[in-house]
Amino acid sequence: MEMPRTPLDNFFYPSSVAVIGASANPQKIGHMILKSIVESNFKGKVYPVNPKRGEILGLKVYGSVLEIPDKVDLAVIAVPPKIVPQVVDECGRKGIKAVVIISGGFKETGAEGAELERKTVETARKYGIRIIGPNCIGVFCPENGINTFFQVRERMLRPDSGGIAFLTQSGTYGCTLLEWIAESPGIGVSKFVSYGNRCDVDEAELVKYLSKDPKTKVIALYVEGLSNGRKFMEAAREAVKYKPIIMLKAGRTKKGSEAAISHTGYLSGEYNIYQAMFKQVGIIEAKNMEELYDFVKIFSMQPLPSGSRVAMVSNGAGPCVFATDMIDTSDVLEIAKLSDETVEEIRKKIPAAVISTLVDLTGSATTRDYEIALEAIARDENVDIIMPFFVFQDTPLEEDIVDVLERLKRHGKPIIVCAGGGPFTRKMNRKIEERGIPTYQTPERAVRAVEALATYAIYRRRKILSQ
């Protein structure tokens, strides 16, 4: 097991965890959090803490952290807000340097809660304790088997280890994205942080930490309001040199900001200022939760393209008409103009093919037809990005198409698949994702993801040139 080396490492790689407010009552949040940790394959020590003492889930319960005989790297706090400052003080006396406060009832509820939160932070600073939360679902690092979720496994899947880091002000969005990732083969999570009211550790610090984390390939954020815009910009500007940052901003309007204040106690700021920042720093904006998921998927799975010219191949052109509209109005993407050799080769070998803004192999297309067209396109120097569209409902197309796609990866160009439908289509999409190629059910979502990939590739080329 890795040992914590930096202060933030305590949150993701603790050797020992105390759960303060652990309860014997399965209905209590303090019980569910303990259960979550115990049921993970966390290799460190776990110490339940509750003044009632006794035993929970086979573990000895301590009356306070001060009674724990060994060193504790991380404390997870799930007690009523009024006693949180006192509990944090005990953590300080014990020498604990990192706490996750799950409990709500602070700044988001008004003046009294804000005062409690201020006191909590003051206490933590005195001892050099770092805090994630309060009012959140905490941290998750599948690599180390640590998770502080009060959501039971029967109701919420945990994803495998992988390249995606997600920082979120909303625990709800956190649950949703984690489950979507868990159900997608070939992708997983490096670090997850739900920080709620964010009274101490903030996005800037976390982005800086993740930019140096070798396990993280892409950083995603759901933000209502940043604690310190300038500090975040500096951290992000440096991080995007190494890995993409994707951000979903909520609380864009006056009423949306009101909702945000009641949610996490933070003013959400002007949306247009955020948008200017995205462009200036090189952050990819996701317009909604599905885009955030679509984007982390493509960045986890595909290499960056060396240009923005897209070639589409299909056995049913409808979705490609829609995709053509989108590419044609995109500031970034363009339809690849296939070389004469490519066009000739496809025409000669597949007489039924109709070549316009796409290669339409028509409903009679077989795996072999796709292989001919896709290989010719992959070799074509006018093509940077390959988008195969499939109507898997059409029988002439055999299931071994997945092998053709896997072989296509050797060309080093990004491949993105679009295929919409029911159980059979989902089975095929799943097989393709198991081979490391992302799939999308609709052309809109596929093209938006490709646009994000190409946009970041442009940012990266510019960064490299300007250094």
Add this chain to the structure above:
Amino acid sequence: MEMPRTPLDNFFYPSSVAVIGASANPQKIGHMILKSIVESNFKGKVYPVNPKRGEILGLKVYGSVLEIPDKVDLAVIAVPPKIVPQVVDECGRKGIKAVVIISGGFKETGAEGAELERKTVETARKYGIRIIGPNCIGVFCPENGINTFFQVRERMLRPDSGGIAFLTQSGTYGCTLLEWIAESPGIGVSKFVSYGNRCDVDEAELVKYLSKDPKTKVIALYVEGLSNGRKFMEAAREAVKYKPIIMLKAGRTKKGSEAAISHTGYLSGEYNIYQAMFKQVGIIEAKNMEELYDFVKIFSMQPLPSGSRVAMVSNGAGPCVFATDMIDTSDVLEIAKLSDETVEEIRKKIPAAVISTLVDLTGSATTRDYEIALEAIARDENVDIIMPFFVFQDTPLEEDIVDVLERLKRHGKPIIVCAGGGPFTRKMNRKIEERGIPTYQTPERAVRAVEALATYAIYRRRKILSQ
């Protein structure tokens, strides 16, 4: 079994169907179409036609339609394009009044194909035959067990009977939407038409037909280009008095139009002209395929609201912050301002609740808490539309919440649920949809659907006033 009464009835309620080009080879489209019909619970007679004669799937094969001893209401044609005009001529001599031409290779392939298509239409006109197609997947009417699909059931689900009619120029989009509907409990299809090149029967006629069809509650269209804009507008203007029309337009840009011509041989026309038409006539525009699905779902399941004021209740406010942004920038929707009595009642009975632009019951909310809040909101005269958001991952919320929602229906206000996640959340969403309430995984999709519902309600109120 119903008997065809109008010319278009022959397509949906034929008493007998000939499949011309029926094949004994399971790999051939002509075999799959026959199999599709045989495996449906179609109660009429089915006649395979093939010059080789013999027997296919236990049915006697006729050398031509002229050899069939009985009356034939509908012919499905899947033969090489070159012989289609001759086959249609035989249909005419047999007295058949409706044909679906599945075969491609006509106008979409260039001048030669266009000439074949012209000849086919000319022949049909001579006999008073109506054509759907060519270059399509044809018709589907689950009520009567008729479907002309060459997609086998192992690869493509067929939805149950229900209130949704879908007209599509793209067979691919047809397959996708049908499967999405098939997997959604509580909704189904009245009539489906994939018309491809649309050489005869057009959208205007079909919309007129569907507007009078008692089985159809909502009409959806995927269109690249209309054959006759004025005629369509007239039909649509009349139809929207009785039921909503939802339309997805592709081929919006120059390059998109090029792709459309190669796809179905039609110029797609100016997108801004279409958008003006939508507003003028009262058609709801879907911006993409997922919206089309989301919209038919809400219209199939929910009553129209008497106003546009939305009340949200949640146990995890993140998605509601996003929804607030959307409602706040919507031209149609607004956040309901709850009456003082409602606010007081909720505050008194659920002290933990935070009321801002939504009622946030927080993560500790139980079914009973939701019931108190939802019932108070449903009684509130300031509320037209009820949007419960759920974090089903949170254990305090019990599974009997679905019963609370079902009881809530008696108030007659539309109810739309938003809950995102994995298998458990999908199970809960499914249970809710089985009770006739639509669910969406993200606030964006939920709010867009609500906006469509409220927009049509406004159209309807205006139509009624102006009559």
